[in-house]
Amino acid sequence: MKFYSTRNHQAKKSFSEAIFQGLAPDGGLYVPEDWINLKSDFLELNHQTTINEIAELVTYSLMPEELSRKEASDIAQKAFPFAPKIDKVKDQLSILELYHGPSSAFKDFGANYLATVMEHFLKGDNRKAIILTATSGDTGSAVAQAFYEKDNIEVVILYPSGRVSPLQEKQLTTLGKNITAIEIEGSFDDCQKMVKEAFVDEELMKLLPLTSANSINLGRLIPQSFYYIWAFSQLKEQLDEEIYYCVPSGNFGNLTAGIYAWKWGLPVSGFLAATNANDVVPEYLQKGDYQPRPSIPTYSNAMDVGNPSNFERLRHVFDDNWNLMRSMIQGETISDKETLSTMKRYYEEKNRFICPHTAVGVLASENFLAEYLKGSGYVVSLATAHAGKFLEVSQKAIGREPELPETLKSLLKKEKQAYSLGNTLADLKTFLKDHFA
Structure with a gap:
């Protein structure tokens, strides 16, 4: 199996080459050359898988x-020393809990897998890697936890000042050792732009062994497909209905991974892309016009992305065909007000704390069931993070805070260690040269 850039199908790489390069030299994203067919394997899975x-x-x-x-x-x-869980909350709706890993977010699956694979390939090669990644919240904390103290790997994480939750910031900035956190004066889109520009800067790429752990990295994206397949294995014996997945979406890596599972043969009838006010993809699905724009801060901050990187991969999957894409993916936009009211309702009716991103997903799922499925079909809505990572939003929505898991409690007493930088490539280049060249 080879992988090529979305912008140049001739430059083919092996999986190990693609993950260490992160972004292709032409600025494109690595995608599989062919689609493997695992349909018969998937149909043999069961609830013990x-x-x-x-x-x-x-x-x-x-x-x-x-x-x-x-x-x-x-x-x-x-x-994966941890696993997802699935919980039925309504007749036609289950929540897929993806927050039982070390950073209490779904991105633990991708980050842990990438760290393990990278360490495997680096072993014995006498070479090093510098992970350069941008985060709107959960990616950075998952990457920091996954790569902490990994041999031959340094990690540099860019995050937008004042735009991640206090607990998320603690997860990024309190580890030290091979984890370096940089607080950027700007938005997540600024952070992501700096990272992308670094990967196509010839001087930097010659000087440093840079790679990424964002979902632009194929090694982060592929493992996110695993839990879609796992959820199917848990439900297939008890459901005759069509299965749909609802994905709270920001940078669209998570949804793209689900689409990959479908292309490999997973029997899924469709996907629902649930976004907050940053709804460029739902708007595209509705109108056929893709108009990236600056991100808007919301309560579901990890989804505050105005120009999602993985949309390029989605376009590749569907041959840039609008009708094909919207035949498989539907968009739904949820406001901040609806997010808070859903969090409150789930607590009052089900005694369940859900994070703001999960709230976006479950309300979109409920709307989809009521307006489109109308009594048929089954929705699996992805719960992307533990509610404890968003204490301030829970307090605002419900008037109280959830109990923190031990992994988060231990952070509260730790001191922040972060550098501050402007939001240009020149700022980042100077920093990287000073610290790692």
Whole structure:
């Protein structure tokens, strides 16, 4: 299996080459050259199937020339000492809980897998990697936890000043050692632009072994497909209905991973892209006109993305065909007011705290069930983070805060360690040269 850039189908790379390069030299994103067919394998899964078994199956299927089955199994076991959970909340709606990993967010799946695979490929090669990544909240904390103290790997995380929750900031800035946090004067889009520009800067790329752990990195994206497959394995024996997935969406890596699972043969009838006010993709799905714009701050801050990187991968999957894309993906926009009221309703009716991103997803799912499915079909809505990561929003919505998991409680007493930078490539280049060249 080879992987090529969305902008140049001739420059083909192996999986290991693609993950260490992160962004292709032409600024495109790496995508699979072909689609593997795992439909018969997926149909054999059952409720006893583990996330590790699914990770092994897909990993080996994508990389038979680079990994033995035993190596694929070892990576799968090491990457996922945690697992998702699925909880039925209504007759036609289940929540897929993806926050049981070390940073209490779905991005633990991608980050842990990427860290494990990178460490495997670096081992014995006597080379190093510098992870350069931008975060709107959850990516950075997951990457920091996953790569902490990994051999031969340095991590540099850019985050927008004042636009991540206090707990998210603690997760980014309190580890030290091989984790460097940089507070950027600007938005997440500024951070992402700086990272993208760094990867196409010839001087920097020659000087430093830079790669990314954002969902622009194929090694972060692929493992996010595993939990879609796992959720299907848990439900397939008890459902005769069509299954849809609702995905709270910001940079659109999570939804793209689900689309990849579908292309590999996962029996899924459609996807619902649930966004906050940053709704450039739902707008495109409705009108056929893609108009990126500056992001707007919302309560579901990890989804505050005005120009989602992975939309380029989605366009590639659907051959840039608007009608094809919207036949498989529907968009739904949820306001801040609706987000707060949904969080409050789930607490009052179900005694359940949900994070603002999860609230966007469950309300979009409920609307989809009522307006489009009308009594048929089943929706799995992705719960992307533990509500404890958004204490201030819970306090505003409900008037009280959820109990923190131990992994988050321990952060409260730790001191922030972060550098401050402007929002230009020149600022970032100077920093990287001073600290890592």
